[in-house]
Amino acid sequence: MRRALVFVFVLLASAVSAGPLDEFAWTNRVLIIFADSELDPVFLSQMAMLESDLTPLEHRDIVVLADLGPESALRSQLRPLGFSVVLIDKDGSIILRRPAPMSVRELARHIDKTPLRIDELAAGAPR
Secondary structure (H helix, E strand, C coil): CCCCCEECCCCCCCCCCCCCCHHHCCCCEEEEEECCCCCCHHHHHHHHHHHHCCHHHHHCCEEEEEECCCCCHHHHHHCCCCCEEEEECCCCCEEEEECCCCCHHHHHHHHHCCHHHHHHHHCCCCC
């Protein structure tokens, strides 16, 4: 059974509970897009890149969160400066931090090099 892509836009406020990513552990990779505003041209560019090709994101079980809150729990934990892309693997480890937008192809290639993804591919996960 193919898992459906969860594409989530979240405006996180300072009232977010501790462990905001706990629900995704061992189920999804989380791609967090930090920006200071939903009108930030870099943020809009990143979101357009992601929306242009959703299939690789779906095959890699990626949940996309947009954090635009100035004092969110994720900002406190990950400490981005301005625009930032942070990719968290299923085991909760941070596998990528980048201060610039990334194409879906770049994200897919980066994920495909991780031990968890290599195991998934060996078990027959879609490419």
